[in-house]
Amino acid sequence: MTDTGSAEPGNPGTGPDQHGTEAGSTADDGVPGSLFGPGSQFHAFFSDPRWALAVLRATVLEAAHPQVGAALIENSTFVAHPWRRLRNTLVSLQRMFGPDEEVRQREADRLNRLHARLKGSDARDRPYDAMDPRVRAWVVATLFESSVTMCRLSGQPLEQTAMERLYAEYRAYLAVLDGDARHLPPTLQEFWPYYDRVVEEELENTESMRIILYKLFDHLPAPPLLQGLPTMWAAGRSVVGPLVGVITVASLPESFRRRAGLPEMPGARTLMQSAYLAAGLARFLPDGWLQTEHVTKLLSLSPDSDDPRARTVSALRDRMKRAAALVRLLTPLPPEPEPGDGTDARRDAAEFFTTVLDQTGDGFLDWPDLAAMAREIAGRLDLAEPAETRLYDAFADWWRELQAALDTDGDGRVSPGEYAAAVPSLAGPALIRVAEVLFDATDADGDQRIDADEYRALFRTGFRRDMTDADGTYARAAFVRDFLSFMSGRARSTPYDPLLAGA
Missing domain, CATH: 1.10.238.10 (EF-hand)
Known part of the structure; x- marks a missing residue:
């Protein structure tokens, strides 16, 4: 366990950072200079379309850590209920990086209780514990490094000041969880040797990592928006799934790809950079079109909901049904069942x-x-x-x-x-x-x-x-x-x- 009462130079959880801002504080409630809330560097990334690719990459690097991989494979619902897991993760990040200190501390307490229940042994009888401060530090490190990498791969690398700022925010996030951030290096300059060491010495080709890269998208269930349209969903998934895997593998550290035996397809790096560039261009769409919170809620919204946005879902489903009908005219596929027709009232x-x-x-x-x-x-x-x-x-x-x-x-x-x-x-x-x-x-x-x-x-x-x-x-x-x-x-x-x- 971490000593929550200790302090160290440069620790954002215990003193002012290099910009003179109290890292564990929200006194300025999200104005420029705050490490949490709307004024933070993280807040600018949260609704950036590129961040979806960055989070997937970070998840793969997390799963490659033996302890995280074991906890995921034995306890997580990311295979059977990925959309629910995605929404819960984003809600948690919003709470933790929001301007309300009381909400943030309540969420940190909830996460700590949750993680305290996740412990056991992997298939090789090695213990894992989701409360291990070194493992939690690695999870935060992957989010930071993948955010930096997404900017670099999309041709808009972060300036040094912005990078230091983002690193201070992630260390402050860890400090709220653990009471301090001592297991992440105190400065950005010291972070990179730490990151390279973990990649070289601790990461493995775990089962969880392989599932995320090669199996998750093959069996990814349709979100509520596309339920009842298996043909359309399967067709899109069969094309997008392998591409996402290729893009993610190509973005991983080269030394780890070689050591883990992850194949890199010809042209993968060009495809990866094109994907990041295309996602970056989507940022210029009108405000609100790609707000992470709105998109995630829409994906998890049931057509039966009384939420007003359900009308939008129903309209989209009607259009997709017409497209699916056209597909069935052109291909010898059995008709898709209509939800709510009385045949699905009970499960076997x-x-x-x-x-x-x-x-x-x-x-x-x-x-x-x-x-x-x-x-x-x-x-x-x-x-x-x-x-x-x-x-x-x-x-x-x-x-x-x-x-x-x-x-x-x-x-x-x-x-x-x-x-x-x-x-x-x-x-x-x-x-x-x-x-x-x-x-x-x-x-x-x-x-x-x-x-x-x-x-x-x-x-x-x-x-x-x-x-x-x-x-x-x-x-x-x-x-x-x-x-x-x-x-x-x-x-x-x-x-x-x-x-x-x-x-």
């Missing part, structure tokens, strides 16, 4: 296992899958202690109940075969407890009713009037009944599908 056991229970996408049900459910719910409701721990404990009890009933071979996890053979009713005492705890967490004012605002906080949509009582609220009994119906009856549910089954 295999689909329920894959889309709801197997949150990590590894083909089995075990504790990380239920922990991912608890993590998603706690994040949506922005739970603090002790409500968050109470929710995790309820899911842990449910896992023990499922393991005792379904794990027939005693390997510590439940396979699809074990699940299907048992054809269980999942509504045991522990699941009922989960439903009760979930109700209490959602009922923020504790009046034993869920009102429209509380419902929207969990499901990000308004509830239908037929779900409510005469006073326009959602009673405990009805909430628990609907949750159990979804989890045990395998019925599709407008609110719970986006929460637990959505990509």
Whole structure:
């Protein structure tokens, strides 16, 4: 653990940086000179289209670290629920780099509780711990270095002052998380030898890295905008996916590419630089067109939502359906099912296992899958202690109940075969407890009713009037009944599908 009370020269978490700004402070609330908020260098990058490429590159470099790679492969939902993971990551970064110090500290506390639960051993029995300060420093280092690289590859390298400024901001971010930033070098000049050393001595060709580079886009589920249009999505994915992989590999440090045996296709560097240049040109589109927050929310927006932007989604889907119809006229493909036609009211056991229970996408049900459910719910409701721990404990009890009933071979996890053979009713005492705890967490004012605002906080949509009582609220009994119906009856549910089954 890091000594949170220590100070060191140049540490942005403990004293003024080279510009005279208190790195851990937000006294100027985002005006020029602040390391957080709208005046920061990071804020200028957040809605830059090039940053999508930079974040993907940073994620690959993170996953190449053995500890991060092991934590991702065993606990993360990035394979089965990538759009949800993307949105949660961006929301977290917005909170951490925003001008509100109270929001930032609350988010840091939430991240620390989350990371404290991620520890174990990899396939080679090497321990990993998401709270290891050296590993957390590396994650921040990849974000900084990839931001610098994106500017260089797009022909607009950062000036030295801007680069130092950005580095101070990322060190301040780490200081908020860890209490200090001692595991990142105090100056930019010292950062580059540190970065090269980690790349040369610690990074590996991990399974998580290979999945991100070569498998993730091959199986990437459609965002809500394109659900119900598998032909159109598969066609676009088959073209874009390999290109993204080639671009990302070409942007990685050359020494690591050689050591990890990552192939570089002919013309890859030209393609990579063209992609960064093209993304950079998109910055000149009208303000608001490419705001990261707006684009991410649009991608995760369900057409069934009562959000006004759902009309835009519906209009785009209608246009895409017409295009898909044209494709089907030209190619011998079976017709695509229309969502909501009554044929998809229930899932079979295999689909329920894959889309709801197997949150990590590894083909089995075990504790990380239920922990991912608890993590998603706690994040949506922005739970603090002790409500968050109470929710995790309820899911842990449910896992023990499922393991005792379904794990027939005693390997510590439940396979699809074990699940299907048992054809269980999942509504045991522990699941009922989960439903009760979930109700209490959602009922923020504790009046034993869920009102429209509380419902929207969990499901990000308004509830239908037929779900409510005469006073326009959602009673405990009805909430628990609907949750159990979804989890045990395998019925599709407008609110719970986006929460637990959505990509």
